[in-house]
Amino acid sequence: MTPADPHSPNHDALNTARTARDLIQRGAAYFATSGLGYYHGTDNALDEAAVLVRHALRIGYEQPEAALDGAISDADRARAVALLERRVATRKPAAYLIREAWFAGRTYYVDERVLVPRSPLAETIEDRFLPWVDPDRVQRILDLCTGSGCIGIACAHHFPAARLTLTDVSPDALAVARINVARHGLGDRVSVLQSDVFSALAGRRYDIIVSNPPYVPQAEIAGLVEEFRHEPALGLAAGLEGLDIVVRILRDAARHLTASGILVVEVGNTQDVLAARFPAVPFLWLDFAYGGDGVFLLERTQLEQHLASFEQAAGVPGTTG
Protein backbone atom coordinates (compact mmCIF):
# COMPACT_ATOMS: atom_id res chain seq x y z
CA MET A 1 0.00 0.00 0.00
CA THR A 2 1.59 3.28 -1.05
CA PRO A 3 1.04 6.58 0.79
CA ALA A 4 -0.87 8.11 -2.08
CA ASP A 5 -2.97 5.00 -2.74
CA PRO A 6 -6.47 6.48 -3.10
CA HIS A 7 -8.03 3.10 -2.20
CA SER A 8 -6.20 2.67 1.09
CA PRO A 9 -8.11 2.85 4.41
CA ASN A 10 -5.59 5.50 5.52
CA HIS A 11 -6.44 7.67 2.55
CA ASP A 12 -10.18 7.39 3.26
CA ALA A 13 -9.71 8.11 6.94
CA LEU A 14 -7.59 11.18 6.30
CA ASN A 15 -9.90 12.55 3.65
CA THR A 16 -13.00 12.30 5.83
CA ALA A 17 -11.41 14.01 8.87
CA ARG A 18 -13.55 16.89 10.11
CA THR A 19 -11.20 18.64 12.53
CA ALA A 20 -7.48 19.15 13.06
CA ARG A 21 -7.65 16.73 16.00
CA ASP A 22 -9.18 14.06 13.72
CA LEU A 23 -6.40 14.63 11.23
CA ILE A 24 -3.71 14.34 13.89
CA GLN A 25 -5.13 11.10 15.28
CA ARG A 26 -5.70 9.54 11.87
CA GLY A 27 -2.32 10.81 10.68
CA ALA A 28 -0.67 9.15 13.68
CA ALA A 29 -2.46 5.86 12.90
CA TYR A 30 -1.25 6.12 9.31
CA PHE A 31 2.33 6.82 10.47
CA ALA A 32 2.21 3.90 12.90
CA THR A 33 1.68 1.49 9.99
CA SER A 34 4.32 3.15 7.80
CA GLY A 35 7.54 2.34 9.69
CA LEU A 36 8.70 5.92 10.18
CA GLY A 37 11.60 6.86 12.47
CA TYR A 38 11.18 9.62 15.05
CA TYR A 39 14.53 11.13 15.93
CA HIS A 40 14.26 14.69 14.65
CA GLY A 41 12.35 16.77 17.14
CA THR A 42 9.55 14.41 18.14
CA ASP A 43 9.73 10.83 19.42
CA ASN A 44 6.31 9.42 18.50
CA ALA A 45 3.74 9.26 15.71
CA LEU A 46 1.15 11.49 17.40
CA ASP A 47 3.53 14.40 17.99
CA GLU A 48 4.97 14.06 14.49
CA ALA A 49 1.48 14.18 12.93
CA ALA A 50 0.60 17.15 15.12
CA VAL A 51 3.61 19.16 13.91
CA LEU A 52 2.58 18.66 10.29
CA VAL A 53 -1.16 19.19 10.73
CA ARG A 54 -0.71 22.31 12.85
CA HIS A 55 1.65 23.73 10.25
CA ALA A 56 -0.70 22.99 7.35
CA LEU A 57 -3.69 24.49 9.19
CA ARG A 58 -1.66 27.33 10.76
CA ILE A 59 -2.61 26.36 14.31
CA GLY A 60 0.35 27.44 16.42
CA TYR A 61 1.29 25.76 19.70
CA GLU A 62 0.47 29.00 21.50
CA GLN A 63 -3.20 28.67 20.51
CA PRO A 64 -5.75 27.10 22.88
CA GLU A 65 -6.31 23.34 22.50
CA ALA A 66 -9.86 24.09 21.36
CA ALA A 67 -8.44 25.38 18.07
CA LEU A 68 -7.93 21.73 17.13
CA ASP A 69 -11.66 21.03 17.32
CA GLY A 70 -13.02 23.58 14.84
CA ALA A 71 -14.42 22.42 11.48
CA ILE A 72 -11.81 22.52 8.69
CA SER A 73 -12.29 23.45 5.04
CA ASP A 74 -11.70 21.04 2.18
CA ALA A 75 -8.68 23.07 1.08
CA ASP A 76 -7.13 22.94 4.56
CA ARG A 77 -7.73 19.20 4.81
CA ALA A 78 -6.19 18.61 1.38
CA ARG A 79 -3.09 20.61 2.38
CA ALA A 80 -2.64 18.69 5.63
CA VAL A 81 -3.20 15.29 3.99
CA ALA A 82 -0.64 16.11 1.30
CA LEU A 83 1.92 16.94 3.98
CA LEU A 84 1.23 13.76 5.97
CA GLU A 85 1.57 11.72 2.77
CA ARG A 86 4.83 13.45 1.86
CA ARG A 87 6.23 12.50 5.27
CA VAL A 88 5.61 8.84 4.48
CA ALA A 89 6.55 8.95 0.80
CA THR A 90 9.85 10.81 1.27
CA ARG A 91 10.81 9.76 4.82
CA LYS A 92 12.04 13.31 5.31
CA PRO A 93 11.97 14.57 8.91
CA ALA A 94 8.97 16.85 9.47
CA ALA A 95 11.26 19.85 10.04
CA TYR A 96 12.53 19.68 6.44
CA LEU A 97 8.97 19.48 5.08
CA ILE A 98 7.83 22.57 6.96
CA ARG A 99 11.23 24.34 6.88
CA GLU A 100 11.12 24.96 10.61
CA ALA A 101 12.35 23.42 13.88
CA TRP A 102 12.02 24.29 17.55
CA PHE A 103 15.07 24.56 19.78
CA ALA A 104 15.19 25.89 23.36
CA GLY A 105 11.75 27.46 23.02
CA ARG A 106 12.32 29.29 19.72
CA THR A 107 11.92 28.45 16.05
CA TYR A 108 14.66 28.16 13.45
CA TYR A 109 14.67 27.98 9.67
CA VAL A 110 16.01 24.61 8.53
CA ASP A 111 16.50 22.77 5.27
CA GLU A 112 18.56 19.83 4.08
CA ARG A 113 21.82 21.84 4.30
CA VAL A 114 21.81 21.46 8.10
CA LEU A 115 21.02 18.88 10.73
CA VAL A 116 17.60 19.17 12.33
CA PRO A 117 18.16 20.81 15.77
CA ARG A 118 17.61 18.32 18.62
CA SER A 119 20.55 18.62 20.99
CA PRO A 120 20.03 18.16 24.76
CA LEU A 121 22.34 21.17 25.04
CA ALA A 122 19.15 23.26 24.79
CA GLU A 123 18.61 22.55 28.48
CA THR A 124 22.18 23.50 29.46
CA ILE A 125 21.78 26.77 27.59
CA GLU A 126 18.43 27.52 29.22
CA ASP A 127 20.17 26.91 32.57
CA ARG A 128 22.86 29.42 31.46
CA PHE A 129 25.61 26.80 32.04
CA LEU A 130 25.10 27.16 35.79
CA PRO A 131 26.84 26.41 38.07
CA TRP A 132 29.98 26.19 35.91
CA VAL A 133 30.09 29.86 34.89
CA ASP A 134 29.00 33.16 36.36
CA PRO A 135 26.58 34.17 33.58
CA ASP A 136 27.04 37.88 34.24
CA ARG A 137 30.76 37.58 33.52
CA VAL A 138 30.44 35.69 30.26
CA GLN A 139 31.55 37.96 27.42
CA ARG A 140 32.36 35.66 24.52
CA ILE A 141 30.89 32.34 23.48
CA LEU A 142 31.91 30.13 20.56
CA ASP A 143 29.49 27.64 18.94
CA LEU A 144 31.74 25.26 17.00
CA CYS A 145 30.10 23.17 14.26
CA THR A 146 27.06 25.42 14.36
CA GLY A 147 24.91 23.97 11.55
CA SER A 148 21.64 25.95 11.62
CA GLY A 149 23.13 28.18 14.32
CA CYS A 150 20.57 26.99 16.87
CA ILE A 151 23.02 26.47 19.76
CA GLY A 152 24.87 29.76 19.36
CA ILE A 153 21.68 31.75 18.75
CA ALA A 154 20.01 30.20 21.80
CA CYS A 155 23.13 31.21 23.80
CA ALA A 156 22.79 34.75 22.46
CA HIS A 157 19.23 34.90 23.80
CA HIS A 158 20.26 33.61 27.23
CA PHE A 159 23.41 35.76 27.47
CA PRO A 160 22.12 39.12 26.23
CA ALA A 161 25.40 40.93 26.92
CA ALA A 162 27.69 38.35 25.28
CA ARG A 163 29.23 38.28 21.81
CA LEU A 164 28.79 35.05 19.89
CA THR A 165 30.87 33.42 17.18
CA LEU A 166 29.24 30.67 15.11
CA THR A 167 31.53 28.50 12.98
CA ASP A 168 31.15 25.60 10.60
CA VAL A 169 33.28 24.14 7.83
CA SER A 170 30.27 23.92 5.48
CA PRO A 171 29.38 27.05 3.46
CA ASP A 172 25.88 25.57 3.02
CA ALA A 173 25.38 25.31 6.77
CA LEU A 174 26.71 28.83 7.27
CA ALA A 175 24.16 30.17 4.78
CA VAL A 176 21.39 28.69 6.94
CA ALA A 177 23.01 29.98 10.15
CA ARG A 178 23.04 33.49 8.63
CA ILE A 179 19.33 33.21 7.81
CA ASN A 180 18.69 32.38 11.47
CA VAL A 181 20.90 35.15 12.84
CA ALA A 182 18.91 37.63 10.75
CA ARG A 183 15.59 35.99 11.68
CA HIS A 184 16.43 36.40 15.37
CA GLY A 185 17.64 39.98 14.87
CA LEU A 186 21.08 39.24 16.34
CA GLY A 187 23.41 40.52 13.63
CA ASP A 188 25.01 43.08 15.95
CA ARG A 189 26.26 40.47 18.48
CA VAL A 190 26.58 37.26 16.51
CA SER A 191 29.18 36.67 13.82
CA VAL A 192 29.25 33.70 11.46
CA LEU A 193 32.56 32.37 10.21
CA GLN A 194 33.83 29.49 8.10
CA SER A 195 36.36 27.44 10.02
CA ASP A 196 37.65 23.87 9.97
CA VAL A 197 37.34 23.31 13.74
CA PHE A 198 39.60 26.08 15.17
CA SER A 199 41.63 26.82 12.01
CA ALA A 200 40.20 30.35 11.43
CA LEU A 201 40.17 31.32 15.11
CA ALA A 202 43.86 31.96 15.82
CA GLY A 203 44.36 34.21 18.85
CA ARG A 204 40.68 34.23 19.87
CA ARG A 205 39.57 33.22 23.35
CA TYR A 206 36.12 32.47 24.74
CA ASP A 207 34.50 32.04 28.15
CA ILE A 208 32.41 29.17 26.81
CA ILE A 209 33.08 26.90 23.85
CA VAL A 210 30.02 24.80 23.11
CA SER A 211 29.72 22.26 20.34
CA ASN A 212 27.55 19.55 18.89
CA PRO A 213 30.06 18.18 16.36
CA PRO A 214 29.62 15.13 14.12
CA TYR A 215 30.23 11.98 16.19
CA VAL A 216 28.66 8.96 14.48
CA PRO A 217 31.13 6.06 14.05
CA GLN A 218 31.59 4.76 10.52
CA ALA A 219 29.99 1.38 11.26
CA GLU A 220 26.81 3.00 12.58
CA ILE A 221 26.18 5.19 9.54
CA ALA A 222 24.88 2.32 7.39
CA GLY A 223 22.41 1.28 10.10
CA LEU A 224 20.76 4.68 10.54
CA VAL A 225 17.08 4.85 9.65
CA GLU A 226 16.02 6.45 6.38
CA GLU A 227 15.24 9.86 7.93
CA PHE A 228 18.94 10.44 8.71
CA ARG A 229 19.86 10.02 5.03
CA HIS A 230 18.25 13.39 4.28
CA GLU A 231 20.68 15.09 6.64
CA PRO A 232 24.14 16.23 5.44
CA ALA A 233 26.67 13.40 5.93
CA LEU A 234 29.19 16.02 7.07
CA GLY A 235 27.00 16.65 10.10
CA LEU A 236 26.98 13.02 11.21
CA ALA A 237 30.02 10.99 10.13
CA ALA A 238 33.21 11.38 12.15
CA GLY A 239 35.55 8.55 11.18
CA LEU A 240 36.02 5.01 12.39
CA GLU A 241 35.18 5.61 16.06
CA GLY A 242 33.19 8.83 15.70
CA LEU A 243 35.95 10.79 17.41
CA ASP A 244 37.72 12.50 14.50
CA ILE A 245 36.36 15.99 15.20
CA VAL A 246 36.04 15.59 18.98
CA VAL A 247 39.76 14.84 19.48
CA ARG A 248 40.67 17.92 17.44
CA ILE A 249 38.39 20.01 19.66
CA LEU A 250 39.98 18.51 22.80
CA ARG A 251 43.49 19.15 21.47
CA ASP A 252 42.96 22.84 20.63
CA ALA A 253 40.23 24.06 23.00
CA ALA A 254 42.48 25.10 25.91
CA ARG A 255 44.31 27.72 23.88
CA HIS A 256 40.95 29.26 22.89
CA LEU A 257 39.51 29.44 26.41
CA THR A 258 39.86 32.22 28.97
CA ALA A 259 41.42 31.26 32.33
CA SER A 260 38.10 30.14 33.84
CA GLY A 261 36.62 29.05 30.51
CA ILE A 262 34.72 25.83 29.92
CA LEU A 263 34.32 23.42 27.01
CA VAL A 264 30.92 21.71 26.62
CA VAL A 265 30.56 19.09 23.89
CA GLU A 266 27.86 16.64 22.86
CA VAL A 267 29.11 13.21 21.79
CA GLY A 268 25.86 11.23 22.18
CA ASN A 269 26.31 7.50 22.42
CA THR A 270 29.98 7.85 21.49
CA GLN A 271 30.40 8.72 25.19
CA ASP A 272 31.68 5.26 26.13
CA VAL A 273 34.22 5.16 23.31
CA LEU A 274 35.52 8.60 24.29
CA ALA A 275 35.76 7.74 27.99
CA ALA A 276 37.62 4.51 27.16
CA ARG A 277 40.00 6.33 24.83
CA PHE A 278 40.95 8.86 27.55
CA PRO A 279 40.58 6.96 30.85
CA ALA A 280 42.55 9.55 32.87
CA VAL A 281 40.49 12.54 31.72
CA PRO A 282 37.84 13.65 34.30
CA PHE A 283 34.99 14.19 31.83
CA LEU A 284 31.98 15.62 33.68
CA TRP A 285 28.91 14.05 32.04
CA LEU A 286 25.95 16.38 32.39
CA ASP A 287 22.51 15.25 33.59
CA PHE A 288 19.36 16.33 31.77
CA ALA A 289 15.92 16.64 33.34
CA TYR A 290 14.19 16.43 29.95
CA GLY A 291 16.10 13.51 28.47
CA GLY A 292 19.33 13.04 26.58
CA ASP A 293 22.88 12.28 27.58
CA GLY A 294 26.39 12.13 26.16
CA VAL A 295 27.39 15.75 26.88
CA PHE A 296 30.68 16.38 28.69
CA LEU A 297 32.14 19.48 30.32
CA LEU A 298 35.82 20.18 30.89
CA GLU A 299 37.54 23.23 32.35
CA ARG A 300 40.53 24.84 30.67
CA THR A 301 42.94 23.63 33.35
CA GLN A 302 41.77 20.04 32.86
CA LEU A 303 42.26 20.32 29.10
CA GLU A 304 45.79 21.64 29.68
CA GLN A 305 46.63 18.81 32.07
CA HIS A 306 45.74 16.22 29.44
CA LEU A 307 47.05 18.04 26.40
CA ALA A 308 49.69 15.43 25.63
CA SER A 309 47.12 12.64 25.35
CA PHE A 310 44.88 14.77 23.14
CA GLU A 311 47.81 15.68 20.88
CA GLN A 312 48.76 12.05 20.60
CA ALA A 313 45.19 11.02 19.72
CA ALA A 314 44.73 13.80 17.17
CA GLY A 315 48.04 13.04 15.47
CA VAL A 316 49.89 16.31 14.93
CA PRO A 317 49.95 19.14 17.49
CA GLY A 318 47.46 21.94 16.95
CA THR A 319 48.56 24.95 14.92
CA THR A 320 46.29 27.75 16.11
CA GLY A 321 46.88 29.73 19.25
Ligand SMILES: C[S@@+](CC[C@H](N)C(=O)[O-])C[C@H]1O[C@@H](n2cnc3c(N)ncnc32)[C@H](O)[C@@H]1O
Ligand atom coordinates in the same frame (compact mmCIF):
# COMPACT_ATOMS: atom_id res chain seq x y z
C1 LIG B 1 25.94 17.35 14.38
S1 LIG B 1 25.89 18.77 13.29
C2 LIG B 1 25.37 19.96 14.50
C3 LIG B 1 24.73 21.17 13.99
C4 LIG B 1 24.18 22.08 15.10
N1 LIG B 1 25.24 22.48 16.02
C5 LIG B 1 23.06 21.42 15.85
O1 LIG B 1 23.22 21.08 17.02
O2 LIG B 1 21.99 21.21 15.26
C6 LIG B 1 27.61 19.04 13.09
C7 LIG B 1 28.03 20.21 12.23
O3 LIG B 1 29.46 20.17 12.19
C8 LIG B 1 29.90 20.63 10.93
N2 LIG B 1 31.27 20.14 10.71
C9 LIG B 1 31.68 18.93 10.26
N3 LIG B 1 33.01 18.88 10.20
C10 LIG B 1 33.47 20.07 10.64
C11 LIG B 1 34.77 20.63 10.79
N4 LIG B 1 35.88 19.92 10.47
N5 LIG B 1 34.90 21.89 11.26
C12 LIG B 1 33.78 22.62 11.56
N6 LIG B 1 32.51 22.15 11.42
C13 LIG B 1 32.37 20.88 10.97
C14 LIG B 1 28.88 20.10 9.97
O4 LIG B 1 28.86 20.84 8.77
C15 LIG B 1 27.57 20.22 10.79
O5 LIG B 1 26.91 21.42 10.49
